Structures are given as C-alpha cells and as structure tokens.
Amino acid sequence: MTIASVCASAMEQGKGIVRLAPAWVPRVFCVPGRRIKLHPDDYYALGGERGGIDERWFASTTPADNGPLTGEHEGLSKIVFEDGGRTEQILLRDAVAELKGQLIGDRLWNEYGKWPMFSKFFDNKGALPHHIHHRSEHAARVGQMGKPEAYYFSPQVNNYGADYPYTFFGLRPGTTKDEVLQALKDFTRGDNHITGLSQAYRLEPGTGWDVPPGILHAPGSLCTYEPQCASDVFAMYQSLVGDQVVSEELLWKDTPEEEKGNFEYLLEVIDWEANVDPYFAKNHFMRPKPVRPVEEMAAEGYCEKWVCYKNRAYSAKELTVHPGRTVTIRDGAAYGMILLQGHGTMGAWEIETPALIRYGQLTLDEFFVSEQAAKEGVVITNRSTVEDMVMLKHFGADNPDLVIE
Numbered sequence: 001m002t003i004a005s006v007c008a009s010a011m012e013q014g015k016g017i018v019r020l021a022p023a024w025v026p027r028v029f030c031v032p033g034r035r036i037k038l039h040p041d042d043y044y045a046l047g048g049e050r051g052g053i054d055e056r057w058f059a060s061t062t063p064a065d066n067g068p069l070t071g072e073h074e075g076l077s078k079i080v081f082e083d084g085g086r087t088e089q090i091l092l093r094d095a096v097a098e099l100k101g102q103l104i105g106d107r108l109w110n111e112y113g114k115w116p117m118f119s120k121f122f123d124n125k126g127a128l129p130h131h132i133h134h135r136s137e138h139a140a141r142v143g144q145m146g147k148p149e150a151y152y153f154s155p156q157v158n159n160y161g162a163d164y165p166y167t168f169f170g171l172r173p174g175t176t177k178d179e180v181l182q183a184l185k186d187f188t189r190g191d192n193h194i195t196g197l198s199q200a201y202r203l204e205p206g207t208g209w210d211v212p213p214g215i216l217h218a219p220g221s222l223c224t225y226e227p228q229c230a231s232d233v234f235a236m237y238q239s240l241v242g243d244q245v246v247s248e249e250l251l252w253k254d255t256p257e258e259e260k261g262n263f264e265y266l267l268e269v270i271d272w273e274a275n276v277d278p279y280f281a282k283n284h285f286m287r288p289k290p291v292r293p294v295e296e297m298a299a300e301g302y303c304e305k306w307v308c309y310k311n312r313a314y315s316a317k318e319l320t321v322h323p324g325r326t327v328t329i330r331d332g333a334a335y336g337m338i339l340l341q342g343h344g345t346m347g348a349w350e351i352e353t354p355a356l357i358r359y360g361q362l363t364l365d366e367f368f369v370s371e372q373a374a375k376e377g378v379v380i381t382n383r384s385t386v387e388d389m390v391m392l393k394h395f396g397a398d399n400p401d402l403v404i405e
Helices: 003-013 092-099 106-112 136-142 177-185 263-269 280-284 294-300 371-376
Strands: 017-021 023-027 052-058 078-083 086-091 117-122 149-152 166-169 199-202 208-211 302-308 315-321 326-329 335-341 343-346 349-352 366-369 378-382 389-395
Touching (some): 003 017, 003 078, 003 086, 003 092, 052 335, 078 092, 086 092, 117 389, 149 302, 149 315, 166 208, 208 280, 208 302, 302 326
Antiparallel strands (some): 017 078, 017 366, 023 052, 052 117, 078 086, 166 199, 302 315, 315 389, 326 378, 335 366, 335 389, 343 349
C-alpha cells in the first residue's frame, strides 16, 4: 500500500483517530528506571553499546539525535493500520506531510508545515547532568529549532522515586558569569562542580515544571512526562554525575564548528536573567489546574486538568474518566495521547493499558486525534466498574483552549 492509501484507510478506520506504535529511545548516558512498562529483558534490546532504553516518545515526528549509531527511525512514531490480518506501519511524519491540515489542523500546518512538538516518558534511575537546550537563535546555527520543554510527574509511572528525585534548576541568585565560565573550563579536570552554583528542588508526583530554552537543569529521577518542541538540541554542562563521567563531546554538542573551544559561546547560550531569577519556582512550578469547575465535571463522570500550561509552544492535559462512565470530550486542537490506567473505548477504538510491553510489540495505549475529531468530540467509555481511566494528552503550539495567566 502507498503512504496515501494507508493514511486514508487509517483515518477512515479510526474516524479521525489513528493508532500509534511505541517508539523506544535509548540513551548511552542513562540507566533505565524501569517504570515505562518495557519487559525486563528488553531495556538493553539494542545492545550495551547503545545504552539502556529509558525513553518512550509520543506523537513524534522528530528523530532522536543519538550519534552515529542512531537507528533509521529512532524516536519517530508510526501509525498502525491493521486489516484482514495484514499490518501496515507508516511514519507519523509522512502521514502529516500527506494529510496536512486534515490531521493536525490548518492552523499548525500553515504556520509550521509539520507537527511542531512531541512528548515522551523520560525514565532514568539517577539524575541527568546539568544541561541546557538552546534558544532559537543558537539552535538555528546548527539547523535545529529551539527547545522549550515541560515536566509532569504522573503518579501512575512513579511507584518509586529511584536514586535522586530532586532537580537542579538554573543558578543561585548572585552567581556570577565568571564562576560559570570557570566551571565550564574545568569540564575536563574532573568534577566541575557546576551544580554547586545551582539550586535543587524536591520533585512531587502529580506536579510539574516548565523549562524554557536557555535554562540549565539537571532532571531528577522521577519518571517524567515531557511535552516539548520538535527538537533534540542540547549540551551537557556538568562533567560528573555520581560516578559517571560525561563525555566532553556532549559539552560541545550542537555548538557550531567555528565556536567549538569557545567557552564564552557556551556562556552566551545561557539565558542569564531567567537562570538567576529569585522567583524561579513561582514562575516555573505547575500544579494541575481543572479545565472546568470540578463539581460540574464530576457530575458528568470525569475530571480533566491542565498539567502543562505555562508555554504557548505546547500544552498538556490529564483526563480521568470515572468507572462505568461515558463522556464526550471536545478540544480545539489536534493532540497525541497516552493511556496510563484502565481500559475501555475511545471513538472507534478499543483502548487498554498494558502491564508489560516487549520491544517491537504493538499496543492499544497510544493514539493521535485529528483536529476535526477533537473539535467534534471524542466519546470515551471506561468499561471498568472499579478503576478510573487516566490518559495524558499533548497539544501543539498555540492551543486555542489554553489561557496563560
């Protein structure tokens, strides 16, 4: 079948909602936290040289940037179409190019010419190095987009906190540029102690943070749901995490060739005022916010909350449908979704939360909802009589339903 025919068939089969296959991503500098339901035998399915699989990407048209050994379609979501015992898979990226506004909406297609975000589970046993995602002007120099991102620590994937459930954000107020510059120059001399210039915050399941580009951050070990812009641009500014040495290559990752070795350029990448903001937590911490009065939603059989809502580049909601209830949920924009708990139906689809997934196995927990289907309303039924159904929904830029206070 051609891409066009698979797209048409998949859209017809799901009435504007398409099924996605799991997209697993390894990271050589990470140790899996083992909370993303991958089979215990499969966390190193790609071999020790590739590192452990500690990420699952959702609604992704963005390839992972994992160096020369990166797989051809690593990080890219695929649409699954099954009919008469035959299974076809095509890249979501190709489907967006084929269907354009029919899938993601004319507003996003006309402005971006692509689906401009993705989300993921980041599931690391320890902390990551203090690192940075470049702002647009710096990312453009290496042919990428700037990368803001947001975090939500879903209770369903945080049965334990792993080794270090604290995240360093930014720099302590009063930190000087000379102090940071010296830490960067000390990168190859052992521990450069850059987190000594930062502040750590204890992570709470059921809450989140917004992290614009240009902000240093060393994510802690809670399993993290991360809506973000469609980019994998970053650089590691910390040289030692626990006993793990960070390669100098990652310090200069996504630095233009002509700037490599220029520590002043690394300093320029930092959004200084945002990093030393004395009200950093007030400006970036997020507790869930109900989308409507809670009593009204409860009477209709559900509860929906904004969980990522401080950046117009993306947004996310957590939807809970109560046992035995059927609801119709309308949104003003296309979205990807991942089911975290429960089973039932969503539109034309049977949906269920897997307990364990083999690498390469298909599931019924991830879907992409076209803009038209979202606006018309998605009918969702929780078939359990005792358990809530819980899903996360990730939206692209300028969600018309989002109001930033």
